[in-house]
Amino acid sequence: MLLGVGFWIATAIKVFAIVFGLVNFGAIMLWVERRQSAMIQDRMGPNRASVTLFGHEFRVAGLLHSAADGIKMLWKEDFMPPNADKFLYRIAPIVSLVPPLTLMVVVPFGPTLFWANRGSVFGDADGSIYHTHREGFARVWDAAATSIPLHISFADSGILMIFALGSAGVLGAALAGSSSDNKFSLMGGLRAASQMLSYEVTMGLTLIGTFMVYQSVRLEEMVTWQMSHVWGIFVQPFAFLLFLTAAIAETKRVPFDAPEGESEIVAGYFTEYQPMKMGMFALGELVEVFTSSAVIVTVFLGGWQFPFVQQTGFHFDYAGITLHWYWSHLAVVLVGAVTFFVKMILFALLQMQIRWTLPRFRYDQIMRLGWRVLLPASLVNIFVTGIVLLFLNSSAH
């Protein structure tokens, strides 16, 4: 093994935490979808599923409805259309669910946890913990002995892996549409494939502006840049709007949910899918809401950084007010992780709110928006960013 045991254990824990967290968030998003939608629509939403413990009924505000849905899905009859393509029909939900889970490998959900000098993790950080420290039992090449970065993959491709895996999600929808023996599914699959591909282009091009500003494609370096300068949304506001629109279109949420139809083409590309496979599609979609929020938060909103918090604590030095509040390293890491999740959740809630604000776009409007409005706009964004950077760099010399 090139890397030590500690590294693999840390990675396994991180993978478990991310997958477990995401799938649970998917189930919680189902609850949020039902209750938040209800609150917006002046009704209550489901709040009756309860579990009786020790003679006392716990309703948990309807969270158990997600569990009830899951259990119901497991017990239902799993029927496959007779003429459906057996292999493709079965793998389509898997191809749709796995990419959103895997694309979180490159997203950092907190600052690096340094613990070479273990005593000072809890105490005041005087800078000594950031120096690597040869210890007696920890091997020098076991990276986890000195620091644990809170992202799973160290790949140099960074955000390009997100694009690659996002494109794999297109395949799931297309397979589902074409392998069910149903014309409505086929139309839904067609719409899904073409819509997702169109908005993938925009997503990539908008982020090129951010690559030019951050000088990197690795997400952890983007967060570091945002920590030392300003958040991405202030340097690339236009790209933020474009990327948000493209991300919502990519995940096929309303107002871009023409592939799902729901009133036009029955249920779109998952018409013919029975319980648990349908559950996998739905879970995949909800998990995608979270992962797209995570990417937006990391690239544009400073990732895991709470405003004005640096490696050593809370520092505010503007407008004449000076406040330096030194925190221990563990506190910084915990605040970072919690901030990341809170921001991710807020963006997921925002996407849920947009769902009930906007009516669905017509399919030709979606395609026109993707190719004739967002794509030129993202190209313009690249040009303008390049020109501004050129001016700034030339004036700096």
Add this chain to the structure above:
Amino acid sequence: MGTIVIQKPRRTVADQTYVVEVAKGLGVTFKHFFRNWGQMLSGGRPDVTSENYDDGVATLEYPEEKRAYPERFRGVHRLTHREDGSPRCVACLMCSTACPAQCIYIKPAEYPEGHARRGYERYPVEFVIDELRCIFCGYCVEACPCDAIRMDTGVHMTALDNRADFVFDKDKLMSIPGQDGTHLTANPRHEPGDKTHPGIDRIKQHH
């Protein structure tokens, strides 16, 4: 003369980019969301019978909250009592005849020898209503000359597990109180032999 020229509304730049409209729409939905959420958390909801007119969450949490039925609502039947606890019903069979769903079965019987009411009235030894067949039209109540059967219980027939539970016999029908809680009615019941009895007495017998 007959033509009106309607100006096509021009779309401004703000409309075309849609961003302003999205923001305004989000304002509307957030307003509803926070108002309803705050209302739910604080437990303050307007009167459940008028919730459709006020702003806020419009859902009734049945069965904890119910909408009041109208005064003349026809619920399950009840057999009313006389002062001594016996049913007012004289087994004239007018209700079972009038019933369009034929859900009432009455078996009449004569009072035993020496009873004060023998010869004047009969009594129902069996009085069975199948509430599942009943269409709750109220014809039986209109047909009864003795104010013996009423549908003013204010309770609708709830769903049960098996058909047998829907068949109400005489004891069950007599045990259901009216909305005021009593088993009596406001109509007076004159017993035979009573001076105020409007009908025939033992002196004027018919042959």
